[in-house]
Structure formats: C-alpha cells, structure tokens
Amino acid sequence: MRWTLKPKPDSITVDSLADKLGTGNAVARLLVQRGIKTFEAARNFFRPDLKDLHDPFLMKDMDKAVERIEQAMEEGENIMVYGDYDVDGTTSVALMSSFLKFRYPNVTTYIPDRYAEGYGISYQGIDYAADNDIQLIIALDCGIKAIEKVAYAREKGIDFVICDHHRPGIEIPDAVAVLDPKREDCEYPYDELCGCGVGFKLIQAITIKNNEPEETLLPYLDLVATAIGADIVPITGENRILAYHGLHVINVAPRTGIKCLLGDRKNVSITDVVFIVAPRINAAGRMKHGLHAVNLLTEEDEESCKRFASEIETYNTDRRSADKTITEEAIQQIIERQEEDRLTTVVYQENWHKGVIGIVASRLTETWYRPTLVFTRSGDRLAASARSVKGFDVYEALEGCKEHIEQFGGHKYAAGLTLLEDQYEDFKRKFEEVVTETIDRNLLTPEISIDAELKLKDITPKFYRILKQFAPFGPGNMSPVFISKGLTDTGFGKCVGEDKTHLKCQVKQGEGGPSFSVIGFNLGSKLDIIKAGKKFDAVYSLDENTWNGNTSIQLKLKDIRESN
Structure with missing residues (x-):
C-alpha cells in the first residue's frame, strides 16, 4: 500500500472556518480539504436542501421530453418505460413507471434479457413495442449510443425520449429528446448524475410544469439514493442532496420492496444500501431477469413483496456461488x-x-x-x-x-x-x-489517501458526532481517513474470525491518554508488527462498535506499519 497524506489546507482559511463554526480545527481542516471554505458552504454541506436542486429545464432537451410525454398522455398513446437490467436501470424503470402510472394508465415496462438481448436498447424491445402499439419509449440508463436502433424505431412510428448518463459518441441518436448531462452541448450545471438521477430530473420537470408541490417527489427518493450508491457516482452536489434525502425516506417511510430487503435494520446508511439492497436487486438481472427487481420495487402489497424478496434472495445466493467459482477459475487461469x-x-x-x-x-x-x-x-x-x-x-x-x-x-x-x-x-x-x-x-500499487494526522486524545464523542454528519459517504466525499503514529497495543492483540484473518487489538498513544479498540479486516498477517510492545503507525477510519448494549468509538484499520 502507498500511504499518501493529503496536503495541509491553508491555515488562515481553516482557522477562520473553525472560528465561525465553533467546531475546532480538526473538523474545519477536513471541510476545507473537501472544498468547503465558508459558513454558508458548510451549512449546505451539513444540511442538504432539496430547494438547492438545479432547475431541470437547464438540461438540454428537457422541455421537448416533457412536451412529448404530456402529448402522449393527452392523446391516449401507449408508453413503454425501458431500462437496463442493473440497479441503476431497474430503479429508473420503477421510478418512471410508478410516477407515470399514478397519472396515466397506458404505461408498460421493459427490461432487456441480459442473455438474449444484451445491454441497452435492443431490436427485440423495439419489435415488442411495435407489436403492442406503443408510440413512445422512455429509455433510462441506456440509449446514448443507440443511433441505428432509434432510427429503426422511428421507421416503425415509435418515438424515443432518452435519459442517460454515459458518455456520448460523436453522434447523438435522432430521438425526440436526449437528456444526458455529459452531452458536450448540454450546459446543465452538474454532470455526475446516475441514470435514475436523470430520470428523477425528468419527473421533477413534469411536476414543475404542472405546479405540483415538491413533496410529490419525496416517495421516489429512496430509489434515487439506491441507484446513487450502487452506481458509485460521486456523492457531491446534487447527488449528495438526493442521497441524503433518499436515505431519510429509506429510514422513515421506505417503499415496501426496499423494506423487505432490509428487514429490521435501523439507521440505514449508504453502505447498507450498497452491500445489502443493491446486490440483491442486481442479482435478479444477473441470474434471472431484471423485471423481477422492478416488480419488487413497484409492488405495494407486503405479502407479495415478501415473496418477491425471497425469490431474489435465492438469486443472490446463486450469484454468490457462481461468483466464487468463476473467480477461482480465473485466478487459476492467470497462474497457469x-x-x-x-x-x-x-x-x-x-x-x-x-x-x-x-x-x-x-x-x-x-x-x-x-x-x-x-x-x-x-x-x-x-x-x-x-x-x-x-x-x-x-x-x-x-x-x-x-x-x-x-x-x-x-x-x-x-x-x-x-x-x-x-x-x-x-x-x-x-x-x-x-x-x-x-x-x-x-x-x-494501491493507494491509501490520508486526510490528516490525528492524536488519539482528539478523538472525542463530540468530534465523532460531527464526523458522522459528513455522511452520506462515497466517491468525492469519502469517509475521512486518519493516521496516528507511535501507537502500542495494550497487550490483547490477536487474530480473529473463522479463519483468523482479521486483527483485533486495543491501542494507546503514550502514557495517560485514552485507549481505543481496533479492528483490521484481512490484516491478521500483520499481528507481529504490534507484538511485544512495538510502536506502530496506523491508518484508519472511525466507526462505532456495539457490544452488550454498549456503543463505543473504534478504529477501523486500513493498514499498519512499524514506527520509524
């Protein structure tokens, strides 16, 4: 591992921000490193507000997209909502189809079969639309490169509205509207939206056009937060606002399908979404068909949702088994x-x-x-x-x-x-x-990017309480990583876990200061570094450990090495 300490930010800016926020320099330094240098920027960071979302009509072709969808509803046309089979695609289809069905009955959904049709818009999907008298296809999380397929649909009298976030090619499809903030001719202020995020901007535009209240959009934010986490897009700007409020919806009033996947989990974080919800939604498209995921995410009946969730759990178990076998075979192939x-x-x-x-x-x-x-x-x-x-x-x-x-x-x-x-x-x-x-x-060589050096005595409940408010974490806003030097184990260091691959110990820094429990996943091989009172440097993030009803701050190790 390469340990890289980020440059120290300008001390005058840090001191000024610390003074205005009353948080101390350690927190102010982390904020300035993230580009947050003023009281107002810090307030927006800690309290993301839906009112700060950009006007969706700033996105090129948004007016055309809204106009064509409203025309379809006024003229009684059939609409097909088409999306890819991964989490971003299936959440997009669930979002758009449920939003439209609430207003208009003639809406159907389509997810391509991963094996028969492959990624993106397919001729088979267009033929299905033609056979079922569908005049408009809204494509989500795909379509930006579907030049020939959009032309083929046009020959059959089918219009396309494309909502994508992938990089366009030299040519843009000849659709009624192509919403993609990565288009070079699109001046939308934020180009890191996921596919479901672009779909959300479209439904936001429809509500604005019809003078509907902002609250109309809240029930769809759990889907957007799930897609943001799963698609590993930066959690900055609009994505941070959408993820923050989407997680609130997941914790307070999630849709039945997401609730069935999470079980009784409380205080759901973006990490829970990434490691619990997303793999299961993905498993449907990987092992069976993406429509199973859409059905789960749009179903309101709890018993039906439990049945869908149980089926998806089976697909996820099969996916894990296949993943393990193929990884072993691939490693063997490389070695041989x-x-x-x-x-x-x-x-x-x-x-x-x-x-x-x-x-x-x-x-x-x-x-x-x-x-x-x-x-x-x-x-x-x-x-x-x-x-x-x-x-x-x-x-x-x-x-x-x-x-x-x-x-x-x-x-x-x-x-x-x-x-x-x-x-x-x-x-x-x-x-x-x-x-x-x-x-x-x-x-x-893998790099660990370290935000700051920290003394153990500076890790206080107040400091950690503020640190938690930096969430949701993800690309562009990673959980802060610290280095502390000259640590020693209090004598209880050991390897834990079924196969003894994890390192567990209790550390202190000098005499008289606080001690903290430490867990280092897959670092069991480094036990010798901490034995016999040796001093070592540790790189870690902070999290909480609950044991026997007591919750304490612990260090979650990323790497350790002997102190110089």
Missing part, C-alpha cells in the same frame, strides 16, 4: 499461463456466467490491482466487463483498442464491450500495449 507480471488482466472462458463477470473483474482487480477484463461467450460474440484501478481511465484505453471491438460503453472505471471471437487474442495484445504505454506505474 504465468500472466502475473502483465500490466493487465484479460481472461476468458466460454461458459462463465455473463451475469457475474463484472463482479469477478472487480475481485481480480482487488487481487492483482491492474486494469482487468473478464470475457465470456454471448451468442456468437464474446462479451466482457472491464474494471480499472484508481486514476486510470479504462474507457479511454478501450478507445485505443476499438479496431478490435464491435461495441463498448461505460465509465472511467467500469465498462462493457463485445467483440468477435477471432479478435480476442489481438484485442488482448493491444489492450496490454495501450495500458503499458499510458499508465503511470505508481497507479499499480
């Missing part, structure tokens, strides 16, 4: 082919489950920490999921290999692609070549 020294990981087996190759790519990236692609067969093509390391744009790298690719799309750190089988070896060679030429070698 002696490819550990490459700068990229590219593996392929034709019978790997297409629904889990993205998760496997993430696992392999964690293991070897380099740009990774996992391929499987999909019909008469090969399909892959790509994942990257912090700081390296895998989408750009794929651009450099596009002579071997049939189609691709995605983001800086995650992408998908298809290619012809006879192009696989050439692609693999070219991808290694492009990455070798462009990657900074330092990026191939």
